[in-house]
Amino acid sequence: MDTQLQNEGVLYVVGTPIGNLGDMSTRAIEILMEVDYIAAEDTRHTQKLLNHFSINTPMTSYHEHNEQTKGQQLLQKLQMGQSIALVSDAGLPGISDPGEVLVRLATEHAITVLTIPGPNAAVTALVSSGLPTQPFLFVGFLPRHKKDRKIELQNWKLSPATLIFYEAPHRIVAMLSDLCEVVGNRRVAISRELTKVHETWVRGRLDDCLHTIKENGVRGEYTIVVEGASKEEIAANSGERSTWWESLSLIQHVDTYIAQGNDKKSAIQAAAKDRAIPKREVYNHYHQS
Incomplete structure (x- = not known):
C-alpha cells in the first residue's frame, strides 16, 4: 500500500x-x-x-x-x-x-x-521520431473546423520547437493538408496505434507522408511530430509573429488566447499588448459583445 x-x-x-x-x-x-x-x-x-x-x-x-x-x-x-x-x-x-x-x-x-x-503518447512519439527532442511543444488536438485550425497553426508556425499534435482518423488527412499549407513541407514522424500490435510509423516530408496515409487508408489514433521552424525561416518572417492576429476581430483575438489555455484576464492583456491599446478598451469590447 x-x-x-x-x-x-x-x-x-x-x-x-x-x-x-x-x-x-x-x-x-x-x-x-x-x-x-x-x-x-x-x-x-x-x-x-x-x-x-x-x-x-x-x-x-x-x-x-x-x-x-x-x-x-x-x-x-x-x-x-x-x-x-x-x-x-x-x-x-x-x-x-x-x-x-x-x-x-x-x-x-x-x-x-x-x-x-x-x-504518454506525446513523449513516446517524440523520443521515437528521430526529430530534435529539445525544445518541444505539445499542442494536442487542433480545432475541428478548417478556418480555426489554420488560425491555430499560424500561432505555432514560427516556433523553433518540435511540435506534437494528436488527431483522430477521420480528420487526419484534412489536418495534415492544412499543416503542410501553413508551416510548409517540413519533416514529420507520424505514428498510429502506439504500443499496440499494429503500431505503424510514417516518416519523411509532410507531402510524402500525407500521400502514404491516403494510399494506405486511415484508422486508429494518430500522434504527429513536426520539426520546428528553422532559424532562416524565423528570420525571413520576423515581422509575421507580431501580426498573425490582423485578420481577426478583437473578440476572436481574445478567444484565440483563451483556446491556448490562458484565462480570460491574461487573454485580454495579451490581446491589448498585441494591438497596443488599453486593456480596459479590450475588456469593455469583449464583455459588451
Whole structure:
C-alpha cells in the first residue's frame, strides 16, 4: 500500500497504458486497488482494464460533459477525507482530456494531488521520431473546423520547437493538408496505434507522408511530430509573429488566447499588448459583445 494513502483527501492522477497492458505499473495497480473511488473518463473502457488486473474499486464517470457537476461531487468526497484515483481512457490524465479541470479544482481547494507516472503518447512519439527532442511543444488536438485550425497553426508556425499534435482518423488527412499549407513541407514522424500490435510509423516530408496515409487508408489514433521552424525561416518572417492576429476581430483575438489555455484576464492583456491599446478598451469590447 502506498504510504500516501494514509493521508486524507488525496487525488491520485494515475497513468494507464496507451495500448499495451504490460506497461501498467505495479504502483498504479496498488493505488487503484486502495482508493475509495476511481473517476474514469469512460467507465466501460476502464472496466476492461480493471477486470484485467482484478481491481474491484467502485468507479464513477468523469468526462467533458459532466465535469462541472461531477467535479463538485468529487471535490466534496475529497474534502470529506476520501481518496480518488483519476484515470483517462489512455495515458496520463489531464493531457487532452477533462482531468485537467478536476486537478485545478482540487489544487484551488488545497487538496493534495499526487501523480502516479505512466505512459504518454506525446513523449513516446517524440523520443521515437528521430526529430530534435529539445525544445518541444505539445499542442494536442487542433480545432475541428478548417478556418480555426489554420488560425491555430499560424500561432505555432514560427516556433523553433518540435511540435506534437494528436488527431483522430477521420480528420487526419484534412489536418495534415492544412499543416503542410501553413508551416510548409517540413519533416514529420507520424505514428498510429502506439504500443499496440499494429503500431505503424510514417516518416519523411509532410507531402510524402500525407500521400502514404491516403494510399494506405486511415484508422486508429494518430500522434504527429513536426520539426520546428528553422532559424532562416524565423528570420525571413520576423515581422509575421507580431501580426498573425490582423485578420481577426478583437473578440476572436481574445478567444484565440483563451483556446491556448490562458484565462480570460491574461487573454485580454495579451490581446491589448498585441494591438497596443488599453486593456480596459479590450475588456469593455469583449464583455459588451
